[in-house]
Amino acid sequence: MLRTATAAGKAAGAPLHAASQAACNGAAGLDAATVLQVLRQLDCGPRGLTEAQAALRLELFGDNALPARRSPTWPRLVVRGLRDPFTAVLLGLGAVSAAVQAWGTACVILFLVVVSCVLRAAGEHRADRSTAALRRLVSTTSTVVRRAGEDAPPKAREVPVDELVPGDVVRLGPGDVVPADVRLLRASGLSVHQSALTGESTPAAKYAVDIPASGDGSVLAQPQLCFRGSSVASGSGTAVVVGTGARTCLAATGGASAWQWEPSTFDRSVHGISWILIRFMLLAPPLVLMANAALRGRGLEMLPFAVAVAVGLTPEMLPVIVTTCLARGAAHLARAHCVIVKRLPALHDLGAVEVLCLDKTGTLTQDRPIVERCLDAVGREDVEVLRWAAVNAWWTLQLAELPAPDALDAAVLDAAVEDDVLAYDAVAAVPFDPQRRLSTAVVRTPGRLGTHTLVVKGAVEEVLARCTPEQDGHRRLSSLAAAAAEEGLRVLAVATSERRARTGPYTASDEHGLTLRGLITFRDAVAPTAAGALGALAEQGVSVKILTGDHPGTAARVCRDLDLPSGPDHVLTADRIDRLSDADLAELVPRTTVFARCTPDHKARITAALRSTGRTVGYLGDGVNDLPALRAADVGIAPRGATDVARESADVILAEKDLTAIGHAVRSGRFSGGNIARYLRVTLSSNLGNVIAMLSAGLLLPFLPMLPTQVLVQNLCFDTAQLAFAYDRPDPSVLRRPIRLSPGALLRFLTGFGALNALADLATFGALALSLRSAGAGGDEALFHSGWFTENLLTQALVMVILRTGHRRVARGALGPVQWAAAALAVVGLVLPPSPLGSVLGLSALPPTYYLLLGCVLAVYAAALLAARARDERRRAEAVRLSGAAPPAT
Numbered sequence: 001m002l003r004t005a006t007a008a009g010k011a012a013g014a015p016l017h018a019a020s021q022a023a024c025n026g027a028a029g030l031d032a033a034t035v036l037q038v039l040r041q042l043d044c045g046p047r048g049l050t051e052a053q054a055a056l057r058l059e060l061f062g063d064n065a066l067p068a069r070r071s072p073t074w075p076r077l078v079v080r081g082l083r084d085p086f087t088a089v090l091l092g093l094g095a096v097s098a099a100v101q102a103w104g105t106a107c108v109i110l111f112l113v114v115v116s117c118v119l120r121a122a123g124e125h126r127a128d129r130s131t132a133a134l135r136r137l138v139s140t141t142s143t144v145v146r147r148a149g150e151d152a153p154p155k156a157r158e159v160p161v162d163e164l165v166p167g168d169v170v171r172l173g174p175g176d177v178v179p180a181d182v183r184l185l186r187a188s189g190l191s192v193h194q195s196a197l198t199g200e201s202t203p204a205a206k207y208a209v210d211i212p213a214s215g216d217g218s219v220l221a222q223p224q225l226c227f228r229g230s231s232v233a234s235g236s237g238t239a240v241v242v243g244t245g246a247r248t249c250l251a252a253t254g255g256a257s258a259w260q261w262e263p264s265t266f267d268r269s270v271h272g273i274s275w276i277l278i279r280f281m282l283l284a285p286p287l288v289l290m291a292n293a294a295l296r297g298r299g300l301e302m303l304p305f306a307v308a309v310a311v312g313l314t315p316e317m318l319p320v321i322v323t324t325c326l327a328r329g330a331a332h333l334a335r336a337h338c339v340i341v342k343r344l345p346a347l348h349d350l351g352a353v354e355v356l357c358l359d360k361t362g363t364l365t366q367d368r369p370i371v372e373r374c375l376d377a378v379g380r381e382d383v384e385v386l387r388w389a390a391v392n393a394w395w396t397l398q399l400a401e402l403p404a405p406d407a408l409d410a411a412v413l414d415a416a417v418e419d420d421v422l423a424y425d426a427v428a429a430v431p432f433d434p435q436r437r438l439s440t441a442v443v444r445t446p447g448r449l450g451t452h453t454l455v456v457k458g459a460v461e462e463v464l465a466r467c468t469p470e471q472d473g474h475r476r477l478s479s480l481a482a483a484a485a486e487e488g489l490r491v492l493a494v495a496t497s498e499r500r501a502r503t504g505p506y507t508a509s510d511e512h513g514l515t516l517r518g519l520i521t522f523r524d525a526v527a528p529t530a531a532g533a534l535g536a537l538a539e540q541g542v543s544v545k546i547l548t549g550d551h552p553g554t555a556a557r558v559c560r561d562l563d564l565p566s567g568p569d570h571v572l573t574a575d576r577i578d579r580l581s582d583a584d585l586a587e588l589v590p591r592t593t594v595f596a597r598c599t600p601d602h603k604a605r606i607t608a609a610l611r612s613t614g615r616t617v618g619y620l621g622d623g624v625n626d627l628p629a630l631r632a633a634d635v636g637i638a639p640r641g642a643t644d645v646a647r648e649s650a651d652v653i654l655a656e657k658d659l660t661a662i663g664h665a666v667r668s669g670r671f672s673g674g675n676i677a678r679y680l681r682v683t684l685s686s687n688l689g690n691v692i693a694m695l696s697a698g699l700l701l702p703f704l705p706m707l708p709t710q711v712l713v714q715n716l717c718f719d720t721a722q723l724a725f726a727y728d729r730p731d732p733s734v735l736r737r738p739i740r741l742s743p744g745a746l747l748r749f750l751t752g753f754g755a756l757n758a759l760a761d762l763a764t765f766g767a768l769a770l771s772l773r774s775a776g777a778g779g780d781e782a783l784f785h786s787g788w789f790t791e792n793l794l795t796q797a798l799v800m801v802i803l804r805t806g807h808r809r810v811a812r813g814a815l816g817p818v819q820w821a822a823a824a825l826a827v828v829g830l831v832l833p834p835s836p837l838g839s840v841l842g843l844s845a846l847p848p849t850y851y852l853l854l855g856c857v858l859a860v861y862a863a864a865l866l867a868a869r870a871r872d873e874r875r876r877a878e879a880v881r882l883s884g885a886a887p888p889a890t
Helices: 002-025 035-042 051-061 074-082 085-099 103-137 255-259 265-295 300-312 318-337 345-352 383-399 407-415 418-422 460-465 471-486 530-539 552-561 574-578 582-591 600-612 624-632 644-649 659-700 708-727 732-736 743-771 777-805 807-812 817-831 836-840 848-883
Strands: 141-147 155-160 169-172 181-193 231-243 339-341 355-358 365-376 426-433 438-444 451-458 490-500 515-526 543-547 571-573 594-596 617-620 635-639 652-654
Touching: 035 181, 035 231, 051 141, 074 085, 074 103, 085 103, 169 181, 265 318, 265 345, 265 659, 265 743, 300 659, 300 708, 318 339, 318 345, 318 659, 318 708, 339 345, 339 659, 345 635, 345 659, 355 600, 365 383, 365 407, 383 407, 383 418, 383 426, 383 438, 383 451, 383 490, 383 515, 407 515, 451 460, 460 471, 460 490, 460 515, 471 490, 471 515, 515 552, 530 543, 530 659, 543 552, 543 600, 552 571, 552 594, 571 574, 574 594, 574 600, 582 600, 594 600, 600 617, 600 624, 617 624, 624 635, 624 644, 635 644, 652 659, 659 708, 659 732, 659 743, 659 777, 708 777, 708 817, 743 777, 743 848, 777 817, 777 848
Parallel strands: 355 543, 355 617, 543 594, 571 594, 617 635, 635 652
Antiparallel strands: 141 155, 141 169, 169 231, 181 231, 339 652, 365 515, 426 438, 438 451, 451 490, 490 515
């Protein structure tokens, strides 16, 4: 029976596959077929598939996943590691060593490459598994019409996009991502963004046609077809799936890259740093060879040493440490704060964020108003106004059979006393109408038989227009309402009128001759966590910009409630933005807090203007109107409840639309970015100093200052110790400013501190000369190698501790992974030379006088490092004070 079902499924799969391919290539397939022909090819109908049919097709066609989004296998991860520029250069240097039969050097280089690739592949594999598991928590779903059985009625339900199959009937609405290639069966005002496929920024109109118009145009221009990679801008529709997974146009035309992100700020920074170092590495061997050939007459015999010098400059563990730092930070965010980082480099960019743009609704406010004041006709506080408003809200809701009260009615009912409302017995209601902007409830007047009371509530001007003339009172209330609106409050007017009871229906024509009762003002309820979250972000150096479509007064009122700048100089409206050039806007945005009446294009332009000032910008959005700004920002952030298209476009997903979670994400990003920055500072400054010293010693000494194998073993010990940076917990001071990697700033840093390291090495030469003066000629070379080997590991351990967080943490004596790794490195430097393994490497025991002189050199070097670090911190603090923006972290 199972074999029969499978055979039938395969037979049905042939036309499905053909139809899918036709949708991709525009051949005699779906672009020219009628709806009936399409449904026959897909062996389905407008009532949808049965669950059994869908399960069988899922087995035949596989998951509806783009090939580019599948997790890479272990071999692919290893190959990806081999493509890393540092690894490629190391392999080239190893090949050169093997060519000149320097087998020891070649073996050590190969070992370094294997270790680096395996560790990197393991880290990325763990990160991919974690990211895939987390992505399933927020997996995009689609509304599908399916049936439990052949005779069962069709029902709409949500299923994961990955489970869609050809023949499924799906429903599309505003903000939905088109989950597959589909043919429209019905549509109402439907337009979709398909720039991922066509490059066109404006939405394309889509509508259902039975017989498509003939023509030679692209299949993407067909109005009855929608394609994966596009998103619904407006309208709705019902469609049948014709292509999934690799059989979609997005995959067939190489459009899978539309789901991939452009290189981030972090990617570009690491790329720039990598190529700076590669230039140094490629320049070092020729310099060593040419200098020794010219001054010492040594030629190719120096090639292994020159290769070792180039390897010594290489931060082999950079890919491993970067991946591990970011993966651990992302895992911690997901586990502790339910924040999902969809791509690891975005975590570093979160740590670099200096400006956070957001809408106030749902983040700073609770997306619900609350009653602020109740004023009578002369402007005094009066709870009777609230009572009449609540009577109107309750009985309008009940008699008009509304599904739920609107936000303002809900606020009135929350503030009113329930017994006061239920004391009235209603007889009729005229619900709210957007045209007249009023609602009316008719109740029996308590204690007065035969009398009805009309209770009218609505827009101030509409209520006043229906009241009996009282010019002075009306003008006073109109002024009060206008002043409240300017303060960002929403205002409703309440009026009543007593009428003789009747049995006939009440209509809007009865709303006249009213007596004004007063006004009710409403303000947006501030989110309980907003003030604390804003304070935490401010302490982290992150400023907040509010981009909203609301009235500027409403947004300014929220800012005042939260102690954000809200004066006229801090508010910019869309009409003024339209009159500004890009340069003028970039000058104004840093000192503006509120951008009001914004359209999606305004939001994207403001975000781009902030980025043009050199700031790293994050954007929190949850709707289709936020999509341009999400893409324009350095980091796009969306809550889990956002529209599908916003969630797909975002780099980071929050469990809730809460600023507190963003604060945690920024904190984690700075921890990870700080560890990466410190690793780069420590490693590159030490490596550069050692290379400078090696080049100098190679010219000054009649023998090699260190054997190639010794150089590589020393480099391996240091690289292993550097892995501690991936597990370090930096000082809290790291959280006070954004972390940004800058190739230029890093180059200045490593030049200065590398020169200090080189001076320490040269001073060690003097200590060696003094302590080894009485040694024989045969012992000078081995002792020199041992002394410099020990000094290099000790100075690198010292650099790890001091450059990690500076003199303050050193003074407190706190121990962490980096300190323990530095201690282990120092022990290796002291123990290895006199050990049996040291003799294999050509090292030997050192005289006691050397250790005394070396201690003096290290003490002076530590004092110089502390002074240089303090000077660097003062320079950075001054840069912050003068520019108002965070300088690069490295």
